[in-house]
Amino acid sequence: MTKKPYSISAGELAARGPERIPEAFVPNCHLIYSSPATLFYNSPGAIGFGVKRAGLVIPESVMLLVSPGCCGRNSTILSAEEGYADRMFYLLMDETDLVTGRHLKKIPEAVAEILETAKPRPKVVLICITCVDALLGTDLERVCREAREKTGVTVVPSYMYALEREGRKPPMAAIRQTVYSLLEPAEGRKxxxxxxxxxxxxxxxxxxxxxxxxxxxxxxxxxxxxxxxxxxxxxxxxxxxxxxxxxxxxxxxxxxxxxxxxxxxxxxPRLFAPEKIHRMYQLLGAAVGVTFRDEVYYEAAKAARDRFAAARKGTRFAVGEVMNGNPYEMAASLTEMGMEVPTIFANLTPDDFPFLERLARRSPETRIYTGIDPSMVRYRPEEAPPVDITVGKDAGGYYPGVPNLEWNSEKEPFGFKGFTDFINGLEEVLA
The missing domain is CATH 3.40.50.1980 (Nitrogenase molybdenum iron protein domain)
Structure with a gap:
């Protein structure tokens, strides 16, 4: 086993292309290392808007989590911390359930019990199953139909399948489809x-x-x-x-x-480069047949960019993935402002490659670490390139003592305003 944590340069990674992503970035190719910095990623429901909390964005809904006790305990703690405990219900599986699948027959009865006890009475019940049901091959749509026929309430399937993080439809993509699945053809004209x-x-x-x-x-x-x-x-x-x-x-x-x-x-997409944001508005306007008069916002964003670039040229950044942005796009934008990005902590998907290639053109030597690889247990910040500031909760965890901008609020930043707020945040942390 290597004595150093696995990393790869942006130039080499970009050259491999999306068809040859290294196995270190693919969870089903190795054991998963769960440091405090990577717990956010490893379970789709670990923190913030994971599968469970995301599904409850559907108004007037509750969720029934069908799982072994370990998943239930995790969800109990997180739902209390994040304010949705009164909308979570649990059907725990025992060893016999794991072998026979008998728990599936209990789900319609559990939904009926929820409707009797929940206040106010929900109009939607999401059934969330976990990796064990993925291995059992559970047909959750059939189970939901049976529960709906028995109770008369809308019952929606959702899946917390950590095993499918790198599959065709990862859990956070699947739950987004679930969230909009109840929209039906509108009556009358759009x-x-x-x-x-x-x-x-x-x-x-x-x-x-x-x-x-x-x-x-x-x-x-x-x-x-x-x-x-x-x-x-x-x-x-x-x-x-x-x-x-x-x-x-x-x-x-x-x-x-x-x-x-x-x-x-x-x-x-969310971007952190004023010219590219302006270009997206132009493209959007052309698509819908309008002209977006974004000059005031555009000039303010460029002024913030130029001010920061003049004062902080050469500042060294470590960028993580637990933040409101794409780490590769953000790193590319920082290098285009004259900053240095020696280190990135992030997983990788094919969608990231346009941003990765943009970064590689400016900073091909940037080292990219994937926090899920077991070799990260040997990561030592004193042995890595020094940095002046970190962006993202996970990057802050890898560089304790270095100024950190979490950039992870639930009020989602976007567009020129998101960019200027980002620059203001950097200036405040570095002051």
């Missing part, structure tokens, strides 16, 4: 001045230029599922003219709505 923002489980910063510019362009209603208080409000989202997909893990959900409801979608 509203040409309504749009849905897809991608995040909490709402965008209300001061985001994206919301302001959409309304400036004549969009009267900008929907976000996190702002829907009732199921009726949620179902109004099916009247939207189109969806804006802000996060790549929403692609399955957006494609499903396009296929089922004839609702087109446009990708608009």
């Amino acid at each position: 509203d040409p001045r309504m749009v849905n923002l897809m991608g995040f489980f909490s709402a965008l910063d209300p001061e985001s230029d994206l919301i302001a510019l959409l309304k400036q362009a004549g969009i009267r209603r900008v929907n976000q599922v996190a702002e829907m208080n009732t199921l009726d409000e949620y179902r109004e989202m099916s009247r939207a003219n189109f969806n804006l997909m802000l996060h790549p893990e929403s692609r399955f959900a957006a494609e499903d709505l396009q296929n089922r409801l004839g609702m087109p979608y446009i990708e608009f």
Whole structure:
């Protein structure tokens, strides 16, 4: 076994291409190392908006977690800490259940009991199963149909399958599709001045230029599922003219709505480079037939960028993945501002390669570590390239004592405002 933690340069990783991602980045190729910095990633429901909390974004819903006791204990603690404990219910599996699958017959009865006891009475029950049911080959859709027929309530399947993190539909992509699965064809005509923002489980910063510019362009209603208080409000989202997909893990959900409801979608990723944000607004305007007058926001973002670049050129960054942004895109943007990024801690998907290639052109020697590889147990910051600041909770964990910007609030940053807030945060931490 190597005496050093596995890492690879941005240049070498980009040259391999998405078809040859190293096994160290692929969880099902090795044991998983769970440091305090990587617990956020290793379980889809570990912290923040994992599968369980994300599914409960559906208004007037509760969740029944069907699992062994270990998963139940984890969820009990996290749901209490994050404020959704009163919406979580549990059906624990014993050893006989694991062998025979008899727990599946108990689910309709458990749903009926939830409806009798939960206050207020839920209108939707999500059934969440775990890796053990993946191994058993459980047909959860059939189970949900049986529960719905018995109780009359809407019952929706959801999957907390850590085993499928690198599969065709990872858990956080699957739960996004679940969140929008209850939208049905709208009665009457669609509203040409309504749009849905897809991608995040909490709402965008209300001061985001994206919301302001959409309304400036004549969009009267900008929907976000996190702002829907009732199921009726949620179902109004099916009247939207189109969806804006802000996060790549929403692609399955957006494609499903396009296929089922004839609702087109446009990708608009979160970026941290003013020129590229401006370009995205131009492309969006061309697609929907409007002109976005973003000059004020654009100039403010460039001024913040130029101020920081002049004062902090050469500042050395370590960038993690537990933050509101793509680590490869953020690292590329920092290098384009004259910063140095010796180190990145992040996993890798094919969606990351355009950003990785952009980074590799500027900083091919950047070392990329994947926190899930067992060799990371030997990571020592004193043996790694020195840095002046870290971005992301996980990067802060790997470099204790170095100034850290967590950049992980639930008020989602986006667009020019997100970029300027990021620069302001960096300046505050480095002051």
